[in-house]
Structure formats: structure tokens, C-alpha cells
Amino acid sequence: MADKGPLLTSCIIFYLSIGGAIFQIFEEENWKSARDLYVKEKEDILKKFNLTKENLTEILKVVSEAAGQGVAISGDKDRSPWDWGSSAIFAASIVTTIGYGNIAPRTKGGRIFCILYGLCGIPLCLVWISELGSFFGERAKRLSGVMIDKGISVKKVQYTCIALFLLWGLLVHLVIPPFVFMSMEEWTYLEGFYFSFITLTTVGFGDYVAGVNPDINYPRLYIVGKELWICMGLAWLSLFFSWNVHMVVDASKVLKKKWQKRRH
Amino acid sequence: MADKGPLLTSCIIFYLSIGGAIFQIFEEENWKSARDLYVKEKEDILKKFNLTKENLTEILKVVSEAAGQGVAISGDKDRSPWDWGSSAIFAASIVTTIGYGNIAPRTKGGRIFCILYGLCGIPLCLVWISELGSFFGERAKRLSGVMIDKGISVKKVQYTCIALFLLWGLLVHLVIPPFVFMSMEEWTYLEGFYFSFITLTTVGFGDYVAGVNPDINYPRLYIVGKELWICMGLAWLSLFFSWNVHMVVDASKVLKKKWQKRRH
Ligand SMILES: [K+]
Ligand SMILES: [K+]
Numbered sequence: 386m387a388d389k390g391p392l393l394t395s396c397i398i399f400y401l402s403i404g405g406a407i408f409q410i411f412e413e414e415n416w417k418s419a420r421d422l423y424v425k426e427k428e429d430i431l432k433k434f435n436l437t438k439e440n441l442t443e444i445l446k447v448v449s450e451a452a453g454q455g456v457a458i459s460g461d462k463d464r465s466p467w468d469w470g471s472s473a474i475f476a477a478s479i480v481t482t483i484g485y486g487n488i489a490p491r492t493k494g495g496r497i498f499c500i501l502y503g504l505c506g507i508p509l510c511l512v513w514i515s516e517l518g519s520f521f522g523e524r525a526k527r528l529s530g531v532m533i534d535k536g537i538s539v540k541k542v543q544y545t546c547i548a549l550f551l552l553w554g555l556l557v558h559l560v561i562p563p564f565v566f567m568s569m570e571e572w573t574y575l576e577g578f579y580f581s582f583i584t585l586t587t588v589g590f591g592d593y594v595a596g597v598n599p600d601i602n603y604p605r606l607y608i609v610g611k612e613l614w615i616c617m618g619l620a621w622l623s624l625f626f627s628w629n630v631h632m633v634v635d636a637s638k639v640l641k642k643k644w645q646k647r648r649h
Numbered sequence: 650m651a652d653k654g655p656l657l658t659s660c661i662i663f664y665l666s667i668g669g670a671i672f673q674i675f676e677e678e679n680w681k682s683a684r685d686l687y688v689k690e691k692e693d694i695l696k697k698f699n700l701t702k703e704n705l706t707e708i709l710k711v712v713s714e715a716a717g718q719g720v721a722i723s724g725d726k727d728r729s730p731w732d733w734g735s736s737a738i739f740a741a742s743i744v745t746t747i748g749y750g751n752i753a754p755r756t757k758g759g760r761i762f763c764i765l766y767g768l769c770g771i772p773l774c775l776v777w778i779s780e781l782g783s784f785f786g787e788r789a790k791r792l793s794g795v796m797i798d799k800g801i802s803v804k805k806v807q808y809t810c811i812a813l814f815l816l817w818g819l820l821v822h823l824v825i826p827p828f829v830f831m832s833m834e835e836w837t838y839l840e841g842f843y844f845s846f847i848t849l850t851t852v853g854f855g856d857y858v859a860g861v862n863p864d865i866n867y868p869r870l871y872i873v874g875k876e877l878w879i880c881m882g883l884a885w886l887s888l889f890f891s892w893n894v895h896m897v898v899d900a901s902k903v904l905k906k907k908w909q910k911r912r913h
Contacts, residue, residue, distance in 0.1 A: 389780060390781075390784055393773075393776065393777045394777065396773065396777070397744075397773065397774065397777050400740075400744070400773060401737045401740045401741055401744070402737060404736070404743075404766055404770070405733050405734070405736035405737025405739070405740050406733060406736070407736075407762055407766075408731065408736035408739055408740060408754065408759060408762070409731050409733050409736040411756050411758045411759035412731040412736070412754055412756060413729060413731040413732070415718070415755055416719055416720070416729065416730060416731050416755070417729070419718035419719070419720050419755075420720045423711070423715035423718075423720050423722075426711045426715075427711075430707075430711065434700055434708075440698050442723065443694075444694055444698075444708065445722055446723055447687070447690045447691075447694065448709065448722065449722050449723045451684075451686075451687035452716070452722075454679070454683035454687075455680055455683070456680070456683050458709055458713050459709040459710055459713045465677060466680060467672065467673050467676040468677070470669070471669075472668070472671075472672040472673040472676070472677075473666060473668065473669025474669075475672055476664075476665045476668030478852075479668075479852055480664070480665070482746070482850055482851050482852045483852075484847065484851075484852035484853050485854075486749070486853070486855040486856055488676075489855075489856040490672065490675065490676055491676065491679055491683075492675050492676060495675035495676045495679075496840075498671055498672070498675060499672075499843070499847075500842070500843065500846045502668055503847075503850055505664075506664060509660065509664060510661065513657045513658065513660070513661050516653060516654055516657055517654075520654055575757060576760075579760045579764065582764045583748065586746055586771055587746050587748075587851070588742075588743055588746045588747075589748050589853070590748045590749075590750030590855075591748075591753075591855060592750055592753040
């Protein structure tokens with residue numbers, strides 16, 4: 386810390402300041418016009434339906450209180466957000482620390498349980514994800530072993546493995562999924578890509594959540610596949626990070642040994 | 650993976666199933682009564698203000714579209730959620746992967762920038778947090794060194810350090826902050842505790858976010874202090890995890906050496 390610390394801290398502060406300025410440029414104008422539109426529309430409503438300002442305030446209070454309790458404010462179909470399946474998916478959003486927040490506990494009991502649940506669940510999930518990552522890592526090592534036995538040069542095998550690994554991550558976790566979301570969720574490609582990125586980094590804003598639109602009848606395969614895809618993505622990332630640190634060193638050691646064996 | 654893998658996977662599936670069932674028990678009843686209340690209140694509104702169902706649907710459509718653009722649907726004071734300060738705090742919510750989602754980019758440009766921003770920012774923040782953690786770890790080691798020099802037994806020093814470390818985390822990051830939130834945000838103790846836990850685990854549902862209530866004039870010190878508190882908490886957690894793995898081994902080695910030196 387003594388050497389890198391102040392530099393890193395300045396970097397972070399600078400990065401956040403710049404980020405703040407750029408997000409402001411992109412978003413503030415859009416927010417202002419949305420707000421102005423809303424103010425205008427509210428006035429239109431007052432005139433059109435012969436309401437006073439107090440009447441509308443009363444209506445909006447009811448609506449925002451319902452929204453605060455997690456009730457869908459418009460639309461007729463109300464699928465329970467707390468049936469067993471949705472609750473289990475919510476539980477998964479805690480332990481992975483994605484935390485979309487499209488549903489969140491509103492009762493005291495639910496909140497206390499949520500804390501206890503995360504306390505055990507988050508470490509458990511971390512261990513599982515890293516195990517899953519090293520499972521795939523082992524498979525990759527075995528594959529490279531087979532390739533070396535077939536007489537392909539070590540360097541070629543190394544590069545192929547790295548390329549396959551990166552290509553897999555890029556295709557399976559970022560480039561292809563948006564197409565699935567385009568057909569299932571009626572999102573644009575950018576929206577699907579944004580959702581994939583925000584999910585797999587475990588940021589999870591919750592502005593886009595797959596599989597929760599009450600107007601769409603999702604096939605069960607899609608819901609299960611989506612959860613598996615998230616786990617696979619987190620495992621890939623875990624592998625990516627541990628690979629950045631160890632893998633390169635480890636793999637080259639293993640490969641060198643094999644290579645030396647073959648030469649003797 | 651070969652040995653622990655299937656067991657861990659079953660554990661996770663079991664844990665999520667049980668979690669789903671318990672969350673359903675806690676939350677579904679509450680949601681149903683909130684929904685029934687909302688249905689009843691909507692009917693009351695229709696009668697009271699002499700509106701047709703179609704009129705109300707039209708109003709609700711306007712409201713939910715405004716909400717979708719991040720506009721506050723009720724209340725008169727509208728502080729911009731995208732001024733520079735709020736945008737910088739939003740940027741911090743990306744790089745720490747907390748991602749409350751109380752504000753999230755709505756424009757195409759903002760979303761693309763958000764992806765690029767996270768791509769560099771998340772690793773940068775990870776490195777910074779772990780550096781911050783090891784900075785505090787170094788201080789703790791130095792403190793224990795001073796204590797040993799003063800003639801306190803190694804075991805006592807070790808236990809004191811561990812106790813202080815855990816006590817610090819518990820008090821500064823979980824037990825005391827809710828009192829601050831109680832006075833500043835008008836939350837209950839449980840709400841403040843829930844917010845602290847959900848924030849420091851980086852789950853970040855966004856149902857409670859400190860410092861964004863438009864009806865409250867926050868002192869700047871509170872806003873800055875809150876951000877620092879989040880960073881300190883993440884550093885503490887990073888230290889806690891690395892300590893679980895390395896610290897015990899490391900510290901005992903260092904302490905043993907010192908102890909042997911003193912005996913000779
Ligand atoms: K999160
Ligand atoms: K989140």
C-alpha cells in the first residue's frame with residue numbers, strides 16, 4: 386500500500402469523477418425531458434378527467450405505495466412474484482450477490498431471514514462457483530494434454546487453449562445470449578447485451594431482468610437455462626480471474642514437464 | 650471438483666429450494682394483501698373521482714412510463730438524479746458491483762458507456778479494495794508487533810488482534826451504522842441493518858438506498874462519509890476473506906519469529 390496506495394486511490398477518485406461527468410452528459414438531458422413530459426402529461430390528465438391537483442396526488446400516493454410493496458402498478462395479469470420458483474430465483478440472486486431487486490423482502494421476517502440466508506449462502510456460492518471454474522479448468526488442461534500427445538507443439542496448444550477459452554466466454558456469455566433475449570423478451574440487441582454484462586459482473590441493476598415479464602409465457606427450459614447460464618458465466622469469470630493470476634504460470638509448468646518427458 | 654463437486658452442487662440446489670420455500674412463506678401473504686388493497690383502492694378511486702376503468706389505465710400508463718425513465722412519480726421536489734455528484738455515486742455503484750439500480754442509464758450512449766466503464770472500473774476497484782484491505786492488515790500487524798515488544802504474550806496478542814478485528818467489523822459496519830441511518834433517513838433499526846448488510850455484501854437490491862430521499866437535505870459530510878464507509882466495509886471484508894485463507898498462517902509465522910528473537 387505504501388507505494389501503490391496513494392496512486393491507486395487518486396486513480397479511483399479521478400475515475401469516479403470522470404465517470405460522474407460522462408454519465409451526467411449522457412443521462413441528465415434524457416431525464417429532464419422525461420420529467421418535463423411527465424409534468425405536462427399530469428396537467429393534461431387534470432384537464433381531461435376533471436381532477437384537482439389534490440385528487441391526482443392522492444391517486445399517485447396509492448400507486449407509489451403499491452409499487453413500494455412490489456405490486457405491479459399497471460397491467461391486469463398479476464403472476465405472484467413470490468411463488469416457489471420466483472422465490473428460489475430470488476434466493477439465487479442473493480447468494481450470487483447479483484441482487485436485481487425487482488423483488489425484495491418487505492416483511493420484517495423476510496428481511497431478517499434474508500440477512501441470515503446471505504450470511505451462509507454467499508460464501509457457499511463463492512466456493513461452489515470457484516469449484517465449478519476449476520472443474521472447467523481441469524477439462525481444459527486435459528484437452529491440452531491430449532492435443533500435446535497428438536504431437537501438436539506446446540506453444541500452439543497453449544495459444545489454442547487461451548483462444549478457445551476467451552472465444553467461449555465472449556460468444557456464450559456476451560455475443561449470443563442477446564439474440565435469445567431478443568426473441569424471448571422482445572429486447573433490442575443492446576438491451577440484451579447490457580443485461581448480460583450487468584448480470585455477469587454481478588452488478589445487477591434490475592432495470593432489465595430476464596424471465597419476469599408478466600405478459601410473456603416463458604418455457605420452463607428458458608428459465609432453467611437462464612439460471613444455468615448465469616452460473617456458467619460466473620464460473621467462467623472466476624476461472625478468468627484465477628487464470629490471470631495462476632493459470633498462465635501453472636499451465637506452462639505442466640506443459641513444460643510434459644514436453645520434457647516427451648523429449649527424453 | 651471430482652469429489653467435492655457433486656456434493657457442493659446438491660448443497661446449492663437444496664439451499665436454493667429451501668430458501669425459495671421460506672421466502673415464499675414470509676413474503677407471499679404480504680404481497681397478496683398489498684395487491685388486494687391496491688385493487689380495492691383503485692376501485693375506490695374510480696368511484697370517488699368519477700373515472701372509468703379506461704381513464705385510470707391511461708393515468709397508470711403515464712405514471713409507469715415516467716417511473717421507467719427514472720422520474721419520481723409522486724412528490725414535488727425533484728432533485729436531478731443525474732447531477733455530477735449523483736452520477737459519480739452511480740459510477741461508484743458500478744465499480745463496486747453493488748448496483749443499487751435506483752438510477753440506471755436509460756440512453757443508448759449511457760448504456761454502452763456503462764459497459765465500457767465497468768469493464769475497466771471493476772478490476773481497478775477490486776485491486777484498490779484489496780490494497781486498502783492489506784493496508785489495514787499491515788497496521789494490525791505493526792500494532793501486534795508493538796504489543797509483543799511491550800512484553801505481552803504472543804497468544805494474547807493474537808487473540809486480541811483477532812477480537813479487535815472482528816469487533817471493529819461488527820460495530821463499525823453493522824451495529825452502529827443503523828443508528829446513523831435512523832436519525833438521517835428515518836428508517837427503523839432493522840431497515841438500517843438490512844441496508845448495511847445488503848450493501849456490504851454488494852448484493853444491493855436498491856429497495857433502501859442511503860442519501861437519495863428528495864425530502865431530506867443531507868449534509869455533505871454524511872454523503873461523503875457514507876461512501877467512505879462502504880469502501881472501508883469492502884476493504885474489511887476483503888481482509889476478512891484473505892485473512893481466513895492466509896492471515897492466520899502468516900501472522901502466526903511472523904509472531905513466532907519475533908517471539909524466538911526475543912527469547913534468544
Ligand atoms: K449487486
Ligand atoms: K444489485
